Structures are given as structure tokens and as C-alpha cells.
Amino acid sequence: MRKSIKFVTLILIFALTLTTFIGCSSQEANESVSESTGDKVVDVVVIGSGGAGLAAAIEARDAGKEVLIVEKMPMVGGNTLRATGGLNAAGTSSQAALGIEDSAESHYTDTMKGGYDKNDPALVEVLTSQAADAVEWLIGLGADLSDVGRMAGASQDRSHRPTGGAPVGAHLVQVLKASAEEKGVEILIETTALEILAEDGVVTGIIAKDKSDNEFTIEAEAVIVATGGFGANITMVTEYDVSLDGFGTTNHSGATGDGITMAVAVGADLVDMLEIQTHPTVVPSNGYMITEAVRGNGAILINRDGKRFVNELGTRDVVSEATLEQEGETSFLFFDEGIKESLSAIDGYIRQGLVTEADSLEALAEALEIDADNLIATVETYNGFVGENNDKDFGRDDMPRSLETAKYYAIEVGPAVHHTMGGLKINTKGQVLTEDGNPITGLYAAGEVTGGIHGGNRLGGNALTDLIVFGRLAGQSVATDL
Structure with a gap:
């Protein structure tokens, strides 16, 4: 077997990353989030508080819906906290200020080429055509995305990050979390989603447990799965690619594929599960x-x-x-x-x-x-x-x-092991699909938990684009459908 980085639990490293880039302990970072207090009834429940979950929650809340986020880790942010390189987008105000000429068509071409044309073209079209608007939306929330560089596989400088090339992920988590809280989104940390509830093919909420293992029900008209990928689950990784046995991971310890498992249990289809980067x-x-x-x-x-x-x-x-x-x-x-x-x-x-x-x-x-x-x-x-x-x-x-x-x-x-390109099959509205290609009523997904967007290889800088574009889209679709 190849010599490789050992697969280790990275909770300590994750805490170091959070302290380094956010500059506070997990308790300080989440001083305004809540703990579970029993059964709840809301319009929308979001599972996961990374970039996709926060973006989805903000959009749904802006549409007037009562939104609750559940997060199993003791801090908000997920793998988004670890993102450092940037967010890819073409045709932004930041590029214009630097004299960079770029287009969504070029971004599309690079993304399809980078994914070896295994990507779903319709999803890539959404990703690249809405990326610039995602950057402007983040800037409107207070994000600094004024520095623009280039990541591997890109034909132009389009990776947006804070001034001086500072790490982008933790900054975006701060901005999104502050916006969500300001708008009245409740966030439950150390709260693990156990099961997605459905009756006659219609999603009705979730069962969750708090840090004391007390189970409770959250009734909701819609569930948005934003739990991230499965890069920290060595059993799941090697199930799809045995050659990765013994490899390390860049993922935080919570990236274990829970959302995929829960959604499959209510009929969700999967796509590109063999594609692990x-x-x-x-x-x-x-x-x-x-x-x-x-x-x-x-x-x-x-x-x-x-x-x-x-x-x-x-x-x-x-x-x-x-x-x-x-x-x-x-x-x-x-x-x-x-x-x-x-x-x-x-x-x-x-x-x-x-x-x-x-x-x-x-x-x-x-x-x-x-x-x-x-x-x-x-x-x-x-x-x-x-x-x-x-x-x-x-x-x-x-x-x-x-x-x-x-x-x-x-x-x-x-x-x-860095990114799992495979996951739940979605359409261009962020609805989760069955094997027959039909949407599961009330079930949506965004971010690394989904598949089809990146094909056989994700380009650096496209992950954050994915999170924000499809997170926003899921939140908007939920509001429209409800």
C-alpha cells in the first residue's frame, strides 16, 4: 500500500484552525446560538451550518419563513471554516476593479473540462451563471472579496478572497452567521439530525438529539440537507475507492456523510459516488x-x-x-x-x-x-x-x-482525501431527486452533500461557489414552493 498521510481524527486540528482564523474559542464563536429545548415546529429546518446551510437559511428567512438550523458540531461553519483559497466567479465588480476580463462562459468551460465532462451541464450552467451574483450578495452582507487570484484549472484570475489573500472561509462563516442571527434564524449547536421524517413521499421534518442524547422532533414543511461530504468517514470512502485506504483527510471530523444516509432512507438517488478527490x-x-x-x-x-x-x-x-x-x-x-x-x-x-x-x-x-x-x-x-x-x-x-x-x-x-464530488442527486432548483428523477416533496440539498456539479474532479475555488450558489437557490426554492 502506498505510503500516505495517516487517517486521523482531526478535532484538535479543526479547533486550531478555528482559533487561528477566527481568533476565538468555539464557545465565543457561538455565544449567541442555542441548545435544543424539546419538540419544535418551524417552516424550514436546515441540517448543517456550513456555507451552504447558512446561505440557504438566510434566503428562506428573507422570504418570510421561520428557519431553524441544527448543527452536530460544537461550532458553526463545517468545512467552510477550512477554505482558504477563494470563491470562483466571473464578471464581478472585484474583477472589474482589477481590470480582469472574464466570463461565465469561460468559467463554465473550465469547470466542465476540469471535471472531465462528467459534470451535469445544467447544474454547471447554474453554478457559473449565478456565481457573480453570489459574490455581490456576499459583499452586500459585508464580506471582503476584493482580492482576486487564480486556482488550478482556471483560465483567468477569478478566485475571490479578502484583501491581501487572507483565508476566505472563516471570514465568510463570520459574515453569514452574523447575517443569519440578525435576521432571526435560530441555530442549535451540538444537535445531531438522526432521521428525516416523511409520510407518503412528503417530508415532514426530522428527528434530532441534543448533546445529552435527548431525542426530539422538529416538524417542518421543508428540510434542506447541507451536511457536507463524507471525506472524514474512512469506511465510506474506501467503500467507493479502496485505493484510498490509509490516506489522511483535510476534512473536519464531522464530515461523515450523515446527510447522504438520511436522504437515501427516504428515497433519494445518488450520483458520482466513485468520484473522490x-x-x-x-x-x-x-x-x-x-x-x-x-x-x-x-x-x-x-x-x-x-x-x-x-x-x-x-x-x-x-x-x-x-x-x-x-x-x-x-x-x-x-x-x-x-x-x-x-x-x-x-x-x-x-x-x-x-x-x-x-x-x-x-x-x-x-x-x-x-x-x-x-x-x-x-x-x-x-x-x-x-x-x-x-x-x-x-x-x-x-x-x-x-x-x-x-x-x-x-x-x-x-x-x-479532500472533496467527495458524489452525493445526493438534485435538479436546478436544489430539489432532491428519486431514482425515477422525481423531486421528493419538501426535501432540498446544497453543497458537498450533493453530486453532479463537479464531475470527475473539482476545480479549486468552485467549492465555495457551489455552497453559496446552491445554498441560496435551495433557500429560494423552498420559499417559492411553500
Whole structure:
């Protein structure tokens, strides 16, 4: 079996991430959320409080519906808290301010190509055509999405994030959570959905339990499933791809596929369950993901011979596979002071002790125990490619800067389970479908719990787009249908 990052429980890492990016404990982050108090009756119950669940709740509440969110973890945010790179959208005000020309059609083409055309074209059309409006909606709620960079597989700079390239996910959770609470959405933390209730094919609510294992019923005319994927459930992962046995995960410990299981029990169909993505730049010792934006801003990958071995902006599956072919099945993400200054997220990696740094290439090579002459030659060759705007070795088409400013930095990285592209089958309204293709009355879903949008490989930056676009859509559809 391949040497890989061990599959470990990441509650401690998740807490570290939350503390680093939000700057408060889980108790402080959720001081205004509630705990369960017995049976309830609402218009809409949302299962999961990540970006999709919060966006859905806000839209349903704006339409005048009484909305309740249940969240099994002790904090709001789910995997959205871990998103660092950005949110893909084309034709936004942020792009216009930076002079970036882009289009929804280009975004669509990149997404279908990145997913090997396994994507549902109708869902991708919704994703890409409504992405710019999602960005403007978030900005209207108070989000800072003024910095725009490029993630792997994109033909244009369209990944939106806060000023200076700061981590985007925790910022969006803060903005969305504040908006939901301001609008009167009740959020129950440490409250686990156990079952979706249905009578004669019509969803009527859920059964949940609180942190003391007391079960209660939430009656609702509609249920929105926004529980995320199953990347932290090794049993479920290996059920669909046994080759991933032993791999680590970038997911928080709550990403266990509960929503998929509950929806299937009431007749939901599944799609693309075999499509499980690994992320190529994850720290082997602790499963901490290094954002793709580091490569997008100009970093390269080198092996233990001090040489490049892949187009660093290839799709995640391609870069992961290439990394596994190197000695030790890991590599080093290499960058200089210029890249560090271009992306403030890197400061967090340094504070956490994930980065090896040195004042010269020779000193860095010594610290990494790699061939100094090879490293120097690699960097010189790459800088030459940047000057010529032609990567003659691997065909990288976006090389934003040379690597020539000391200090020099490296992070050891390798692949880990990152995103599960498969999940509940939905239509363009966010309604969950049966095997016959019919909507289940009262059941909706959004985010990584769904399938069909990303096909065989998700492009970096499209996850947040998915969460917000389809989260909003589910909330709007619920309000219309009710």
C-alpha cells in the first residue's frame, strides 16, 4: 500500500484552525446560538451550518419563513471554516476593479473540462451563471472579496478572497452567521439530525438529539440537507475507492456523510459516488491543507532531487498522482519572499511551524537534505521560463512571478482525501431527486452533500461557489414552493 498521510481524527486540528482564523474559542464563536429545548415546529429546518446551510437559511428567512438550523458540531461553519483559497466567479465588480476580463462562459468551460465532462451541464450552467451574483450578495452582507487570484484549472484570475489573500472561509462563516442571527434564524449547536421524517413521499421534518442524547422532533414543511461530504468517514470512502485506504483527510471530523444516509432512507438517488478527490498539498504530519493559492501565486513543487516534476497548476488528481510517484510519495512546496508577501495566509503556516525557511537556496537545500546544485539549477531554469513566459518543461501557462527574493521557503506536502464530488442527486432548483428523477416533496440539498456539479474532479475555488450558489437557490426554492 502506498505510503500516505495517516487517517486521523482531526478535532484538535479543526479547533486550531478555528482559533487561528477566527481568533476565538468555539464557545465565543457561538455565544449567541442555542441548545435544543424539546419538540419544535418551524417552516424550514436546515441540517448543517456550513456555507451552504447558512446561505440557504438566510434566503428562506428573507422570504418570510421561520428557519431553524441544527448543527452536530460544537461550532458553526463545517468545512467552510477550512477554505482558504477563494470563491470562483466571473464578471464581478472585484474583477472589474482589477481590470480582469472574464466570463461565465469561460468559467463554465473550465469547470466542465476540469471535471472531465462528467459534470451535469445544467447544474454547471447554474453554478457559473449565478456565481457573480453570489459574490455581490456576499459583499452586500459585508464580506471582503476584493482580492482576486487564480486556482488550478482556471483560465483567468477569478478566485475571490479578502484583501491581501487572507483565508476566505472563516471570514465568510463570520459574515453569514452574523447575517443569519440578525435576521432571526435560530441555530442549535451540538444537535445531531438522526432521521428525516416523511409520510407518503412528503417530508415532514426530522428527528434530532441534543448533546445529552435527548431525542426530539422538529416538524417542518421543508428540510434542506447541507451536511457536507463524507471525506472524514474512512469506511465510506474506501467503500467507493479502496485505493484510498490509509490516506489522511483535510476534512473536519464531522464530515461523515450523515446527510447522504438520511436522504437515501427516504428515497433519494445518488450520483458520482466513485468520484473522490485528493488534495496534493497537505502536511503529512498533521493533515493540514496548504491552500492552492500558494501555487496560484507562483510557488513550484520540487522532489527530493531538488527538481520540478509536474505542472503545479494541473488539476488536483494529476498533481496528486505525480506526487505519489516521487521518492517518499511527498514533495516540497517551494516559494520565496515575494510569494509570501503576496498571500497573507502563508503567515499562518509560518506561525504554526509548518514552514522551513532559509536566507539562501544553499541553506534551504541543506535544511531539506536535498541536492543544492539541483535546486539552484531548477530555480534558475524556472525563472528563465517566467521571463520567456514559456514553461518548456511542463507547460504551466500562468507563472506570475520569478522566485528570486530571499528568504526562501518550503513546506513538505503530500496527497490526502479532500472533496467527495458524489452525493445526493438534485435538479436546478436544489430539489432532491428519486431514482425515477422525481423531486421528493419538501426535501432540498446544497453543497458537498450533493453530486453532479463537479464531475470527475473539482476545480479549486468552485467549492465555495457551489455552497453559496446552491445554498441560496435551495433557500429560494423552498420559499417559492411553500
